[in-house]
Amino acid sequence: MTNWCMAWLAAATVQAVLFSLAPVPAAGQTQTATETGVVRRTAEGTPDLSGIWQVMNTAAWDIQDHPAQKGVPAGQGVVEGNELPYLPAAAAKKKANYDNRATADPETKCYLPGVPRITYMPYPFQITQSQKQVTILYEYVHAVRNIFLGTPHIKGPIDWWMGDSRGRWEGNTLVVDVLEFNDETWFDRAGNFHSDALHVVERYTPVGPDLINYEATIEDPKVFSKPWKMSMLLYRHKEKNAQILEYECFSF
Amino acid sequence: MRKSWSTSAFRFESNIAARRPLEGGSALKNWFSSSAIAAAALAVALSLTSVPVAGQWSKTHPITAGCPSPAAGFHPCALGKAKTFNPSKTPDGQPDLQGIWEAPVAMGFQNIEDFPGDPSPGGFGPAITSIVDPPDGRVPYQPWARAQRDENVAHYIDPYAQCLPTSVPRQMANFRTREITQFSGYITIVNEAGGHIYRVVYTDGRPHVGPDIKLWMGDGRGHWEGNTLVIETTNLNGRAWFDSEGQFYSDSMRVVERLTMVDVNTIHYQATMDDPKVYTRRGRWFGRSNASRKKVTSRWRRRATRAITTRQASPWAGSSHISGQDFQDKLLPGLCAFLVTEDQWNLESRAL
Numbered sequence: 125m126t127n128w129c130m131a132w133l134a135a136a137t138v139q140a141v142l143f144s145l146a147p148v149p150a151a152g153q154t155q156t157a158t159e160t161g162v163v164r165r166t167a168e169g170t171p172d173l174s175g176i177w178q179v180m181n182t183a184a185w186d187i188q189d190h191p192a193q194k195g196v197p198a199g200q201g202v203v204e205g206n207e208l209p210y211l212p213a214a215a216a217k218k219k220a221n222y223d224n225r226a227t228a229d230p231e232t233k234c235y236l237p238g239v240p241r242i243t244y245m246p247y248p249f250q251i252t253q254s255q256k257q258v259t260i261l262y263e264y265v266h267a268v269r270n271i272f273l274g275t276p277h278i279k280g281p282i283d284w285w286m287g288d289s290r291g292r293w294e295g296n297t298l299v300v301d302v303l304e305f306n307d308e309t310w311f312d313r314a315g316n317f318h319s320d321a322l323h324v325v326e327r328y329t330p331v332g333p334d335l336i337n338y339e340a341t342i343e344d345p346k347v348f349s350k351p352w353k354m355s356m357l358l359y360r361h362k363e364k365n366a367q368i369l370e371y372e373c374f375s376f
Numbered sequence: 377m378r379k380s381w382s383t384s385a386f387r388f389e390s391n392i393a394a395r396r397p398l399e400g401g402s403a404l405k406n407w408f409s410s411s412a413i414a415a416a417a418l419a420v421a422l423s424l425t426s427v428p429v430a431g432q433w434s435k436t437h438p439i440t441a442g443c444p445s446p447a448a449g450f451h452p453c454a455l456g457k458a459k460t461f462n463p464s465k466t467p468d469g470q471p472d473l474q475g476i477w478e479a480p481v482a483m484g485f486q487n488i489e490d491f492p493g494d495p496s497p498g499g500f501g502p503a504i505t506s507i508v509d510p511p512d513g514r515v516p517y518q519p520w521a522r523a524q525r526d527e528n529v530a531h532y533i534d535p536y537a538q539c540l541p542t543s544v545p546r547q548m549a550n551f552r553t554r555e556i557t558q559f560s561g562y563i564t565i566v567n568e569a570g571g572h573i574y575r576v577v578y579t580d581g582r583p584h585v586g587p588d589i590k591l592w593m594g595d596g597r598g599h600w601e602g603n604t605l606v607i608e609t610t611n612l613n614g615r616a617w618f619d620s621e622g623q624f625y626s627d628s629m630r631v632v633e634r635l636t637m638v639d640v641n642t643i644h645y646q647a648t649m650d651d652p653k654v655y656t657r658r659g660r661w662f663g664r665s666n667a668s669r670k671k672v673t674s675r676w677r678r679r680a681t682r683a684i685t686t687r688q689a690s691p692w693a694g695s696s697h698i699s700g701q702d703f704q705d706k707l708l709p710g711l712c713a714f715l716v717t718e719d720q721w722n723l724e725s726r727a728l
Contacts, residue, residue: 167467174559250576252557252564259557259566266541266573266593268566368576370591375540375615 163296163330166253171296171330173251173258176361176368179338183244186314187354196313202244202354208316214347221315230309234373236267236285238309239302239324240340240354248361250368258291258298263368271300280304283320298328311342319346334360441642446504448513454644455636463603463637466558471603473563473635473643476553485549487621489514500620506549508646515623521654528622535616541573541592543616544609544631545647563598563605577607584610590627592616605635626653 164172182190182199189206192198210218221228231237237245247263258271271291278288283306291300307320323343331337336358343351439445443453463471479485486500490513493502505513517525536542542550547567554567561580567573577596584595590613598607614627629651636644649655 252559254557259564261564261566261574261576268574270566365582365585367578367585369585369589370541370593372541372592375592 162333164333166255168255170253170255170293171298172253173298173328173330173336174253175334176248176250176366177336177358178246178248178361179244179356180359181244181356183312183354183356184241184246185312187244187312187316188314190314202356204353204355209349209352211347211349214317218315218317221310221317223315225313225315229313229315231313234265235308236265238285238305239269239287239289240326240338240342241309241311242267242286243326243338243340243358244356247371248366248368258300261368264371265373266370271298277301277303281320283307285309287322287324296329298326300324300326300328302326317347318342318344321346328358334362336360441638443638447506447508448504451508451644451646454638454642458603458636458638458644461603461637461639463640468560470558470600471605471637472558473556473605473637474558476555477643478553479549479645485546486619488549488618488623489621491621515618516656518654518656521624525622525624528617528624532622534620534622536620541616542567543592543612544575544594544596545633545649546616546618547573547575547593548633548645548647549619587611590614594631601634603636605633607631607633607635609633624654625649625651628653 166172181202182197183202185196186199186201187203188201188208190196190199190201208218226232236242242249242262242264245262245264249260249262249264252259252261255273257273260269260271262268267286269286269289271289273291273293275290277290280288280303282288282304284304285306285308287302288304289300289302291298293299302324305318305320305322305324307318307322310317321344325341325343327337327339327341329337329339337355338358339353339355341351341353342348440450441454441457443450443457463473466472466474487503488506489503490505491500491503494500507513507515510516515522515525536546536550541547547554547565550567550569554565557564557566561578563577563579565575565577573593575593575596577598579598579600581599582597584597587610589595589611591611592613592615594609595611596607596609598605600606609631612625612627612629612631614625614629617624629649632648632650634644634646634648638644
């Protein structure tokens with residue numbers, strides 16, 4: 125908890141200090157993007173997202189509004205408008221997933237969690253960056269995403285747990301288009317799910333030196349009647365000794 | 377390195393890692409042979425039999441950087457060449473090791489010692505020892521540990537075949553590629569295969585994490601000695617093996633790896649292992665202990681005085697006994713997924 129508090133304090137301080145500096149407009153800004161300030165940049169001038177990041181929310185349990193349960197902290201959802209536009213059959217499946225979540229959740233089997241779920245698992249991840257690619261190293265099961273910049277998707281269909289990620293810069297925003305998923309991952313521990321037709325567009329927008337606004341637009345015509353969006357903040361780990369450890373789920 | 381450490385128990389030369397060529401038939405051949413290996417690895421997973429891997433592979437790469445591939449020949453030859461090779465530098469002045477690398481010989485994958493090969497169907501091909509020190513090419517196990525190693529082979533499944541992380545140093549001997557990228561303050565090594573593994577090696581001088589934190593991939597700290605990247609790894613959980621033949625270490629192991637460019641496409645890779653629980657060690661350490669001295673029969677046998685008297689339930693032998701069906705049900709899905717790098721994909725696309 126101490127680290128969390130410190131991160132909060134640090135973020136608040138940074139916000140206070142930088143509030144008067146030239147604000148950077150955040151592309152695709154939502155209600156979560158409240159911090160303004162100087163964005164770190166690489167030598168080439170693109171925003172520098174490198175560092176160790178983690179969410180500070182309860183989306184891992186449920187991406188929608190939810191009350192507390194034993195072992196589950198209450199939380200405000202991260203879905204815009206809170207409701208998910210499930211098709212009728214999919215809504216029934218979601219309910220069944222929820223009822224059977226103790227065993228049916230792919231996380232309980234230690235599978236790779238997919239995108240965007242891995243972003244808001246309760247584990248940190250490290251972003252490294254070059255001109256050619258952005259790489260995300262997740263503490264959870266040593267998952268790795270290579271986000272290649274400026275190259276097209278591979279020709280599918282291929283079913284991958286973490287999809288095929290292709291990125292581009294739009295102003296200060298890293299836009300990542302993710303395709304070629306399998307249908308075996310969920311969005312959270314509450315049974316929200318997708319099919320292999322999933323298409324995710326992630327937007328990483330730094331809104332300060334230590335804060336990224338993260339958005340994911342979800343499109344899946346087999347499961348949802350229309351696209352929907354979630355958004356949240358990623359906080360930089362600023363502890364002096366911060367580093368990624370490991371959670372090798374299937375080794376326990 | 378820090379002088380307070382006991383002197384190394386043995387050195388392991390996984391063979392070198394050569395930058396993967398992006399053009400030409402040999403690259404494609406590598407790709408296909410890797411694919412075959414991947415398929416074969418899957419076959420292991422499914423059938424729990426062994427794989428013909430590095431035996432054939434080694435024959436396709438007899439000479440690397442003008443040096444013979446077997447470790448005993450490559451080691452002095454490559455280090456000699458490295459003395460006169462001046463690698464290019466990154467913008468902040470580090471020798472540039474960046475790129476996608478493979479271990480073309482990968483003989484250490486099935487067995488780091490001399491290995492006649494397994495004649496049974498699907499068994500591993502022969503291997504030439506990767507160990508350059510001690511000169512007999514054998515892991516200097518304490519007696520109980522040699523017995524444990526035999527037990528591992530007889531009754532346990534290679535943790536790697538269960539898609540558990542390869543750990544250190546096997547990460548560098550594993551088939552398929554690993555990408556090394558250098559940043560200010562840290563270096564990343566990301567593998568394609570091996571339970572989607574990576575290491576972030578800090579070079580900013582920070583201390584290791586506390587001793588109670590045990591990690592499959594250990595806690596690596598790097599620094600430069602001339603043109604050589606030195607990585608010192610501690611905090612290993614000791615549950616992985618060196619190879620598929622049960623060669624093991626414990627959670628007390630320290631590994632010091634040295635990566636030196638030999639030419640523009642070749643790295644000399646060396647790892648020095650130090651594990652007082654499992655290997656025999658230098659007399660100095662034991663000279664201060666109460667252990668009785670034994671007759672010296674070789675440099676490595678001198679300290680064969682300390683054995684762990686209470687054998688634990690094989691914490692070094694993989695996660696557990698596991699049945700084939702459990703393996704398929706519980707472990708296989710999604711765990712052995714391969715990462716594909718951009719260059720790898722280019723190769724693949726071209727091949728198609």
